[in-house]
Amino acid sequence: MANRIMLNETSYHGAGAIKEIATESAARGYRKAFVCSDPDLIKFGVTGKVTAVLEEAGIPYEMYSDIKANPTIENVQHGVEALKASGADYIVAIGGGSSMDTAKAIGIIVANPEFADVRSLEGTAATKKPCVPIIAVPTTAGTAAEVTINYVITDVERKRKFVCVDPHDMPVVAVVDPEMMASMPAKLTASTGMDALTHAIEGYTTKAAWEMTDMFHLKAISLISKNLRGAVANTQEGREGMALAQYIAGMGFSNVGLGIAHSMAHTLGAVYDTPHGVACAMMLPIVMEYNAEYTGEKYKEIARAMGVANVDDMPVAVYRRAAVDAVRQLSVDVGIPTKLEAIKEEDLHFLAESAYADACCPGNPRDTSVEDLKELFRKVM
Numbered sequence: 001m002a003n004r005i006m007l008n009e010t011s012y013h014g015a016g017a018i019k020e021i022a023t024e025s026a027a028r029g030y031r032k033a034f035v036c037s038d039p040d041l042i043k044f045g046v047t048g049k050v051t052a053v054l055e056e057a058g059i060p061y062e063m064y065s066d067i068k069a070n071p072t073i074e075n076v077q078h079g080v081e082a083l084k085a086s087g088a089d090y091i092v093a094i095g096g097g098s099s100m101d102t103a104k105a106i107g108i109i110v111a112n113p114e115f116a117d118v119r120s121l122e123g124t125a126a127t128k129k130p131c132v133p134i135i136a137v138p139t140t141a142g143t144a145a146e147v148t149i150n151y152v153i154t155d156v157e158r159k160r161k162f163v164c165v166d167p168h169d170m171p172v173v174a175v176v177d178p179e180m181m182a183s184m185p186a187k188l189t190a191s192t193g194m195d196a197l198t199h200a201i202e203g204y205t206t207k208a209a210w211e212m213t214d215m216f217h218l219k220a221i222s223l224i225s226k227n228l229r230g231a232v233a234n235t236q237e238g239r240e241g242m243a244l245a246q247y248i249a250g251m252g253f254s255n256v257g258l259g260i261a262h263s264m265a266h267t268l269g270a271v272y273d274t275p276h277g278v279a280c281a282m283m284l285p286i287v288m289e290y291n292a293e294y295t296g297e298k299y300k301e302i303a304r305a306m307g308v309a310n311v312d313d314m315p316v317a318v319y320r321r322a323a324v325d326a327v328r329q330l331s332v333d334v335g336i337p338t339k340l341e342a343i344k345e346e347d348l349h350f351l352a353e354s355a356y357a358d359a360c361c362p363g364n365p366r367d368t369s370v371e372d373l374k375e376l377f378r379k380v381m
Helices: 017-027 039-043 046-056 073-086 097-111 186-205 211-232 236-256 260-272 276-294 298-305 316-333 345-357 370-378
Strands: 010-013 033-037 061-064 090-095 134-138 150-155 160-165 173-176
Touching: 010 017, 010 236, 017 046, 017 134, 017 173, 033 046, 033 073, 033 097, 039 046, 046 061, 046 090, 061 073, 073 097, 073 150, 090 097, 097 134, 097 150, 097 160, 150 260, 160 260, 173 236, 186 211, 186 236, 186 260, 186 276, 186 298, 186 316, 211 236, 211 298, 211 316, 260 276, 260 345, 260 370, 276 316, 276 370, 298 316, 345 370
Parallel strands: 010 173, 033 061, 033 090, 090 134, 134 173
Antiparallel strands: 150 160
16 A cells, blocks of 8 residues: 655745745745635734735735634635635735635635535535635744645534545745744743644554654654643744644644544544643543553653653553553643543533544544443543
8 A cells, every 4th residue: 555645745844934935935826825824813813913914015916804712614715705805816825724624615615616615624525626825924833734634624503523535735935933932922832832742642653654644653652752841831932843843743644634632632522622732631641551452662851852861671551551651740740731622521522423423533552432431431520
């Protein structure tokens, strides 16, 4: 079987990288930008750093900000109509996963109008054309949506999130500027950073993992272990390290998928509006314990990348425990809660069924069941 790798055409990294947006827009012959960004980023002037670059270069743009933290079908539908009306020929997505996921769905539907029913994009939709070109500018160090072929939309009516996997949605340019992340509050830095760690660990242990993606994931785990605490404390070194780490994790997991920590996190977000990174952080060590015996020697390398000493001298059970403990300790150190009081016993069957149906579930290294997932959800109650 052939292993496929898909990455951005172009990416820029480092402080001040947003200036390259004007360069790329001109080089590609783009005329007008459709700027997708959430209301808080606009309010606090983060989006303005990018629009200032557009204005200085004389590039016209139209703003779209009908975006929620867990973007909905309605957000996408409104965006499709706004993009059509704007006359813009490319999208500049500024924000975390919410802004970029919304932009991807909008761009896909405008280019492939036969998928106007947003629900039809779930899974691996057979779109024919690349989406409207996207220049993606992350403001959080976690989702890596700027380098992935994935996006997630919330179906409010059915109380579920659905994952869309489509090579046609990948941004043509990623601009990973740590200065765009400097205003993130500590809680958001912590949760998005733990999302990145979940990407790296699940991508490393998923059934489809192979040598090239292992390379990305192990480097990402190491960088996150070294830099997340500093990023939460808002150090320059920590911010820069996490900006790079989350992108590297995205290079990997976008190509091999994830596992049930993400399936369960998607469900918690859809039902209780739990922030995605928080849900991932709560589920990750629990799922790691569940999967441990199905991962060969991989937990040894996870423990090593997390900074655990003398792993080569440890028995299998000991280094597996060390890997889980290191992940759990990092989560605690950056202030992530370990329990979710919103979960009710009567919700468990729906939660488990939704997680089981999630697109990330089949990639888990251990085959699971609805009953197993119910027990895992119980551990965060």
